[in-house]
Structures are given as structure tokens and as C-alpha cells.
Amino acid sequence: MSASHARRVPAGPATRRPRLVYVLLIALVVMFVLPLLWALSSSFKHRGDIFTYPPQPLPSPFTLENYTRLLETQPFWGWFATSTIVAVVSTAVSVFVCALAGFAFAKYRFRGKRLLFDVMFSSMAVPFAVIVVPLFVMLIKAGVTNVYFSLIVPWVAPAFGIFMMRQYAEQAVPDSVLEAARIDGASEFGLFTRVVLPLLRPALGALAVWSFLNSYNSFFWPLIVVSDPAQYTLPLGIQSLYAAEARQVDLVLAGSVLAAIPSLIMFILLRKQLLDGLTAGAVKS
Amino acid sequence: MPSAAGRRALAPYAFISPFYLLYALFLVVPIGIGGYLSLTEWAGLGTPLWVGLDNYTRLFGDGSFLTAVVNTMLYVLFSVCVVVPAALLIAQGLNARGLRGRDFFRLTFFMPVVLSPIIIALVFTLFYDREYGLFNAALRGFFGWGGIDWLGEPSWAKVSVMLLVLWRWTGYLTIFFLAGLKNIPRELYEAASIDGAGRVHSFFNVTLPMLKPVTAFVAVTVMVGTAQILEEPMLLTEGGPGEATLSVAMFIYREAFTRQQLGYAAAAGVVMFVIVFLIGRAANAVFGVGRER
Numbered sequence: 001m002s003a004s005h006a007r008r009v010p011a012g013p014a015t016r017r018p019r020l021v022y023v024l025l026i027a028l029v030v031m032f033v034l035p036l037l038w039a040l041s042s043s044f045k046h047r048g049d050i051f052t053y054p055p056q057p058l059p060s061p062f063t064l065e066n067y068t069r070l071l072e073t074q075p076f077w078g079w080f081a082t083s084t085i086v087a088v089v090s091t092a093v094s095v096f097v098c099a100l101a102g103f104a105f106a107k108y109r110f111r112g113k114r115l116l117f118d119v120m121f122s123s124m125a126v127p128f129a130v131i132v133v134p135l136f137v138m139l140i141k142a143g144v145t146n147v148y149f150s151l152i153v154p155w156v157a158p159a160f161g162i163f164m165m166r167q168y169a170e171q172a173v174p175d176s177v178l179e180a181a182r183i184d185g186a187s188e189f190g191l192f193t194r195v196v197l198p199l200l201r202p203a204l205g206a207l208a209v210w211s212f213l214n215s216y217n218s219f220f221w222p223l224i225v226v227s228d229p230a231q232y233t234l235p236l237g238i239q240s241l242y243a244a245e246a247r248q249v250d251l252v253l254a255g256s257v258l259a260a261i262p263s264l265i266m267f268i269l270l271r272k273q274l275l276d277g278l279t280a281g282a283v284k285s
Numbered sequence: 286m287p288s289a290a291g292r293r294a295l296a297p298y299a300f301i302s303p304f305y306l307l308y309a310l311f312l313v314v315p316i317g318i319g320g321y322l323s324l325t326e327w328a329g330l331g332t333p334l335w336v337g338l339d340n341y342t343r344l345f346g347d348g349s350f351l352t353a354v355v356n357t358m359l360y361v362l363f364s365v366c367v368v369v370p371a372a373l374l375i376a377q378g379l380n381a382r383g384l385r386g387r388d389f390f391r392l393t394f395f396m397p398v399v400l401s402p403i404i405i406a407l408v409f410t411l412f413y414d415r416e417y418g419l420f421n422a423a424l425r426g427f428f429g430w431g432g433i434d435w436l437g438e439p440s441w442a443k444v445s446v447m448l449l450v451l452w453r454w455t456g457y458l459t460i461f462f463l464a465g466l467k468n469i470p471r472e473l474y475e476a477a478s479i480d481g482a483g484r485v486h487s488f489f490n491v492t493l494p495m496l497k498p499v500t501a502f503v504a505v506t507v508m509v510g511t512a513q514i515l516e517e518p519m520l521l522t523e524g525g526p527g528e529a530t531l532s533v534a535m536f537i538y539r540e541a542f543t544r545q546q547l548g549y550a551a552a553a554g555v556v557m558f559v560i561v562f563l564i565g566r567a568a569n570a571v572f573g574v575g576r577e578r
Binding site: 018021022024025028029031032033035036038039050051052054055097098100101103104105108110113116119120122123124125126127128129130131132133134135136137138153154155156157159162182187188189192213216217219220224234235238239242249252253256259260263264266267271275276278279280 | 292293294296297298299300301303304305307308310311312314315316317318319322329375378379381382383384390391392393394395396397398399400401402403404405407408409411412414416417419422426452456460461463464465509512513515516520533534537538541542547550551554555557558561562564565566
């Protein structure tokens with residue numbers, strides 16, 4: 001549709017402009033992609049070839065040594081497993097909790113709704129750094145030593161997720177469908193699992209990528225609660241390689257490339273839902 | 286067993302209860318504990334020692350804290366004045382009529398936030414390297430000179446942190462502006478051009494006013510987000526050189542976990558909480574973010 005639009009635009013400045021736009025956008029693509037390509041290419045270089053002047057764009061000679069050495073000398077798969085388990089469990093629970101609450105805010109009238117919503121919404125403005133210290137103290141005092149508990153449970157109900165779900169449920173779940181299911185004798189919870197969840201699918205996808213990435217990439221909180229190197233998550237493991245005496249840049253690059261793969265796959269598979277889901281709330285309100 | 290109507294009345298409370306349970310346990314309680322700790326002196330062992338408002342008076346006389354506040358304000362200012370307009374301009378470009386590959390561009394620009402900050406920070410640390418980094422190599426290639434001490438010289442270190450913020454967050458904000466731009470009816474632009482408005486004129490008289498809600502959302506997100514900035518300075522420079530890039534969140538982390546001054550860190554947290562909450566509330570009041578229509 002936009003292509004036919006463009007043809008109707010008279011020649012002149014209007015046709016020159018898109019060309020300039022392309023040049024600028026492509027320059028930006030280079031700026032955004034170059035660092036990542038550099039990291040990818042350097043991960044296949046020998047340690048001594050990573051820093052050369054002038055920089056060599058492609059590895060020569062090409063080597064897999066960084067990868068094999070990383071996997072042989074470091075518990076990389078352990079880090080990977082911890083990160084993945086934490087991210088998957090957090091995602092599953094938070095998508096469920098947020099969808100349930102978002103649905104309630106979108107489709108029910110109840111006393112105190114406005115206030116409860118405001119309380120929930122304003123919790124987004126509570127800075128993370130503020131609760132970090134007391135939360136850490138609390139977990140220690142309560143004797144919580146399980147890393148999975150500390151990494152997952154405090155973060156499974158993000159207010160942003162509820163907000164996003166409510167925005168989506170308001171327009172995607174017609175009242176008539178709910179009424180029809182009630183007449184058929186569905187319980188309120190059955191209504192949610194059988195009628196509402198399928199209708200929310202695009203938003204669930206968006207929230208799932210969002211929480212997966214948040215959890216999988218998180219660095220600060222794991223840094224505080226995980227002290228045993230055997231239980232490191234990926235970001236902590238990579239950081240430990242870098243912080244080591246010898247700055248193992250070669251291993252860091254190989255680890256970074258491997259660690260980035262799940263994020264990129266999630267993002268590419270669910271890109272449309274994620275971007276549309278993220279922007280829906282902002283554009284509407 | 287309650288009636289169907291009764292169950293229907295209770296259902297929403299049941300549905301939102303998991304959130305409020307977690308909210309109470311992991312947000313309200315920690316804030317309460319933080320408030321209490323902020324009035325004590327405590328290294329993590331034994332009983333916290335009650336010191337009243339000492340931590341707060343000490344905080345406002347602490348050069349490091351004030352540096353952290355000023356640095357954080359600089360980061361926020363940079364985000365609002367540079368990152369947000371950059372995102373708007375890129376969105377404007379992406380919204381050009383008949384543009385091909387819009388989705389490809391949009392996804393590529395968004396990619397930095399998908400990746401772990403530690404990966405990005407480490408790659409940029411290598412770029413910023415004085416001897417071997419790509420940035421200085423590029424400067425040498427183009428200008429024959431490239432001896433900038435990106436991470437070692439106080440003002441350049443701040444610039445380096447800001448450049449990383451720009452690289453990481455611009456594409457993320459762009460998608461919000463782009464979604465907002467797509468929502469502006471074409472007729473408004475047509476009407477403006479019939480009235481003889483040029484591009485610049487219609488940008489200021491059609492685009493900006495119509496984008497106000499999105500801009501508000503983006504501005505609040507950016508202010509609240511950048512006020513908490515931690516990863517970029519921590520991973521790039523560890524707050525240095527000296528304290529040139531120290532942020533408030535990093536200050537809290539340092540006091541609590543490397544200096545074991547939990548009470549003092551909690552007090553800094555309370556101050557940060559008040560500031561960020563006020564920014565958020567003020568912006569909400571001005572723009573009405575999150576309200577229905």
C-alpha cells in the first residue's frame with residue numbers, strides 16, 4: 001500500500017529525500033551491527049590477532065581454539081544451564097501471573113480497582129537499587145540459600161507485564177465471548193484458561209520474550225546473590241573471565257557469542273509480537 | 286459454596302492476588318526494611334545500631350555521593366536531550382513514505398537491548414582501548430591521530446559511558462516513536478500541506494503535538510531508567526577513573542557490598558527512591574501516562 005502511495009508523489013524533492021534517508025539508515029545499521037560482527041569475527045581469531053593495527057576484518061588464520069578452550073577449561077554449560085533454567089521458569093510463571101492480573105483489571109469491575117491499579121502501576125517507578133540492599137538482607141535473614149529461589153521468585157510479577165496484558169486484553173477479549181462462556185457454565189478460572197489465554201496469545205508471546213531476555217541477561221541481582229562460582233549464571237561467568245588476572249579476552253568473546261545465541265533466537269522468532277506488544281501500551285495511553 | 290454471582294465478584298481479587306502477595310513480600314517489606322536500616326549503622330553481622338538521621342546528614346556531606354548525584358543527573362540530561370531526540374529523528378526516517386526494509390531497520394536498531402549488557406560492555410571496553418581499540422584505530426585511519434584515553438581520562442570516560450547509552454537505548458526508544466508516528470492520520474499532513482506548510486513546519490505543528498502521549502511515555506521511561514543507571518558505568522569503568530563516572534546506583538552497590546555499610550547504603554537508597562518517585566509522579570501528573578484515554 002505504501003509503495004503505490006509513493007508512486008503518486010510527484011517527482012522533485014520528495015523523491016530525493018528517501019535516498020538520503022536510505023543512506024542515513026544504512027549508516028546506522030553499520031553502527032549498530034559492526035560491534036557485533038567484530039565480536040563474532042574476533043572470536044575466531046588467535047589471541048594475538050584480536051588486537052592488530054590496522055584491524056583485520058576477517059580472522060586469518062581462522063581458529064576454533066577459543067571455543068574449544070572455553071568449553072574445556074570453563075564450566076560454560078553449567079552457567080548456560082543455570083541461566084536457561086532460571087529464565088524459562090521465570091518466564092512461565094510471570095506470563096501466567098501477569099495475564100491473570102491483566103485480565104482481571106481489563107474485564108472486571110470491582111471495588112478498589114482504580115486504587116489497586118494505581119498502586120500496581122506506580123511500583124514501576126521504584127528503583128531497583130533501592131530494594132536491592134534490604135531484599136538481600138531479608139533473604140539472608142530468612143535463611144534462603146537456594147540460588148534458584150533468589151534469582152526467580154522476587155521478580156516473577158513485573159508490573160509492566162500486567163500493564164501490557166491489561167492494555168491488550170481490553171481490546172482483544174470481547175465481553176460477549178465471556179458472557180457466552182459463562183452461560184455455558186464455565187467457571188471464572190476456566191474462562192481464563194480456555195477462553196482468555198488463547199485470545200491473548202500475541203501478547204503472551206511479547207511478554208514471554210521480554211521476561212526471558214530480562215532474566216537471561218540480568219547481571220546486577222545475580223552478582224549480589226550468587227557467590228559460589230559453581231552456581232554462576234552466564235553473565236557472571238563471562239564477567240569472571242574478564243575480571244581474571246589475565247583478561248581472557250579470547251574466551252570472553254567466544255563465550256559472548258555463544259551466550260548471545262539464545263537471546264537472538266528468541267528475539268528473531270518473536271520479534272513482531274515483542275515490538276508490537278511493547279509499543280501497544282505507550283501508543284494507546 | 287458461594288453463588289455464581291458471588292464467585293464472579295470474588296474472581297478479580299483472586300486473579301490479582303498473586304501479584305499483590307509478591308508485591309507485599311518483595312517490594313513493600315524490603316522498602317520498610319530499607320527505611321529502618323537507613324536509620325542504623327550495620328555491617329551485616331550482629332544487631333544494627335540505631336543512629337537516627339546520622340546516615341542522611343553524612344550522605345549530604347559526602348563528596349562521593351554528591352559526585353554520584355551530579356553524574357547521574359548528567360546521564361539523565363544526556364538521555365533526555367540527545368538519546369530521545371535521536372530516537373525521534375530515526376523514527377521519522379523510518380516512517381518515510383514508501384520506505385523499503387522498514388522492519389529490517391527497526392529490528393537491527395532494536396538489537397542492542399536484546400543482548401546482555403555484559404557482552405556489550407566488554408566489547409565496547411575493547412573498542413575503547415587506548416592502544417589497540419577500534420575507536421582510536423579509526424581516528425588514526427581518518428585523521429592520522431588517535432590517542433584518546435577513552436576510559437582513563439575523566440571527561441572522556443563520561444563521554445564513553447554516554448556513547449554506550451546512546452548505542453544501547455536509541456533503537457529501543459525508536460520503536461515507540463515509530464508506532465506513534467504510524468498512528469498520526471495522513472489527512473493531518475495533507476491538510477497542513479494544503480495550507481502551505483513545509484516539512485519543518487508540519488513537523489512542529491502536526492507531528493510533535495500528535496506525538497505528545499508517546500513522547501511523555503518515552504521521556505518518563507528514560508528519566509526513571511537512566512536515574513538508575515548502573516551497568517554501563519560499572520562494567521565499562523567501574524565508576525572511574527577516580528569517581529568520574531560513578532552513578533547513584535553504583536554508589537549504593539559499592540557502599541553495601543564492597544564496604545559493608547548496609548545502613549548507609551540503605552539511606553542512599555531511600556534518597557534515590559524519593560527522587561525517582563517524585564520524577565515519576567510529576568511526569569505522570571503532567572502527561573497523564575498510564576491513565577485511560
